[in-house]
Amino acid sequence: MNHAETSDPTTPADDGATAADHPRWFGALAGLVAAAVALVFGELVAAFSDTIPGLVLGVGEWIVDVTPGDLVRANIENFGSNGKAWLLPGITIVALLLGAVLGDLSARISNRIGIVGLAAFGLLGGFTTARNPQSPAVASWIWALVAAALGIATLLFLLARMHRPTRFATVMEDPRDKRATRRAFLGWSAGAGAVAVTGFGLAGKIDGESVAEVARGELDFSDLVSPTSGPPTTAPLAAPITPGSFDEIPGLASFVTPNDTFYRIDTAIRVPQVDPDTWSLSFTGMVDNPYTLTFDEILAMDLEEHLVTLSCVSNDIGADLVGTARWTGVPLTTLLERAGVQEGAEQLVGRSVDDWTAGFPTNLLDDGRTALLVVAMNGEPLPIVHGFPARLVVAGLYGYVSAVKWIEEIHLTTWDAVDGYWIPRGWAKEGPMKTMSRIDVPGHNDNVDPGRIAVAGIAWSPPRGISDVQLSVDESDNWVSCEIAAPGSDETWVQWRTDWDATPGQHVLRVRAVDGDGQLQPIGPKDVAPDGAEGWHAIRVNVRDV
């Protein structure tokens, strides 16, 4: 920028054209381009760093954190998967529009408005990017303020172009010619806009593999565990058992959920990228021997493998925020024995690298249920979105009170001392999983041919297990037991199937399960908040006339 031309950036120059001579949207365009330059600079910094987020992301994380849970209770839990899809584009658009407003006000009233406004952007960006525990605070602040400064410089430069063409243009055209001024302004704006767009594309390209992805790729877990650990005993089944699985039924959830289709729920807009070489897990609080484990130390321990069904408390009747995987890791009881849990330590609180927390009663571990510090999922290192390098999985508890991903601390404390992340946001402090069943085949509203067709689905009630699954047709009280495929354990779902003689017309199919203690699944319906949905899944099927 040539300072001779903008000696006083806060007052319009009095020679040449003035802002009032131009279409009103010129100022807005200048502001929009300036905001874009600042945002894109932030994206470029983020692309080069594993830990500094872009400005938009920083603001997004902050919004997720401060949104009152009771306002958007069920939705907010989904920020980690599809619920956040609108958030970052939304923030970007709002930021660009605010930039446009600032540019307009600057052009018409005073450049000070743009300077102060963009500086405020920078402060918000610095505050929001620095506050995440994964981010280096000082560097985050510096880059946010540099981004804002670049935005301000761009705005002042473009505003100055509105008042008078560049020196280059003066050689060729009359500097008093409004059209030349306009052409120069639009040219510079288009140029700066193109730089921003290019930068944005570049940021996407540069953003390569993180340390976590590289380290995960180098791990070989093919012989991590000798298959000695048998599944816990199963409940006596009232339903007929079929050996094997019903995996061959099209449309039915496979008994083991593949990693790439396993549901994902977390508050992380930016998936934590943890370097296992520098990561460690600490045992703290009410323990006699606080200690810290490295990733290699964990891998060297005796690992066990268990099939466990994990569900989100937000899983509604008939929904799919539930999955079953083969989890490999160290039993929590082994790790806690070494720590020496003190009398009165009623709660185990896990904390992740992004400061998410979940807690459950320590005495739940006394009943022998599977509770693992997990390093592998279905024989592979934990996928990054599922908690690499390590997470907790506790059979029979919803994820929000137990299944801490990217864990770095296990803290023993009293029941009242700590509330996990979702508790003050309106969810129940205790989160035992409820008995649930689901019809997968046929699908709701499917059109089928009359005759004998397979009806199939899943049912779960960890750690109690499932003893019966029953189907009813057309609201009848005649509940018929279905076949159950040999269950993995009481801690997993079961697949069930039955044959149904479909007659032409519209029909309703309902399913309900009985748990391993003989308790019938509650009829509900109850909403997912505050402690998990209840109710029998029903679907409508249209049977064709033939």
Ligand SMILES: Nc1nc2c(c(=O)[nH]1)N[C@H]1C(S)=C(S)[C@@H](COP(=O)(O)O)O[C@H]1N2
């Ligand atoms: N660090 C962290 N761990 C977390 C969460 C989170 O938001 N952050 N969400 C929990 C919730 S609500 C659920 S249901 C499970 C989901 O685990 P998954 O994404 O591997 O299926 O993770 C749990 N662990």
Ligand SMILES: [Mo]
């Ligand atoms: Mo969840």
